[in-house]
Amino acid sequence: MTTQLDQTFAALADPTRRAILAMLLEDDMAVTDVAEPFAMSLAAISKHLGVLTAAGLISQEKRGRVKWCKLEPDALREASVWMQAFGQMDAIDLDAFENFLAQELDG
Amino acid sequence: MTTQLDQTFAALADPTRRAILAMLLEDDMAVTDVAEPFAMSLAAISKHLGVLTAAGLISQEKRGRVKWCKLEPDALREASVWMQAFGQMDAIDLDAFENFLAQELDG
């Protein structure tokens, strides 16, 4: 079973995908335009966008022959909460956090 | 070239490794005790601990025949900084965090 959190972190582990997210921070983009700065095929970028979409980090909407990519920060928020909780352990409710982790484990 | 950020996110992408980090929140632990709750071999856990160590998320110190594992939350700082670029989580919002936890636990 792969959770949302698994997919989010796995998606963020690739520098190409992080770069794509950074580009989408500025504006929505078509797949071809996302691919333009990268030294790899369009198909490879298409796969990366698929990973980001599966992780919920972006959404894609087709209008005409152009597929627009849009940042979806909600998935990032969940991962960010997880990380910052570890980084600021003294500032949070550890019992509640551990309950959350146990819940995640049980699935 | 794999960056520190790549390794941090990749390490966090595995639920076993996140569970290990959660266990280490409570206290430092020996490798054998880390492995105890998991339905996999000690060697597998040893590898996971190697990944976490390479990512800087934990440190390991051998005393006698026991290797102690210790959480190193500072390694998450770089990843948190990256996330701040998205402007969604510039400072941890404890109220939002509590709400998030409540949702997770109810869900």
Added chain:
DNA sequence: TTGATATTCAACCAAATGGTTGACGTTTCT
């Protein structure tokens, strides 16, 4: 010294990942 405990190493395996190329279906433009 002998034996148990703690941990890693090495070899292996299946599955996932990140990339390629070429063919393919849509949609738009002349």
Added chain:
DNA sequence: AGAAACGTCAACCATTTGGTTGAATATCAA
């Protein structure tokens, strides 16, 4: 209608990942 642009699909390939087992190493205890 024909050609170009947009994007995905399918097949393939090399590498990495997450697990196994069995042997090896190091330390402690009797």
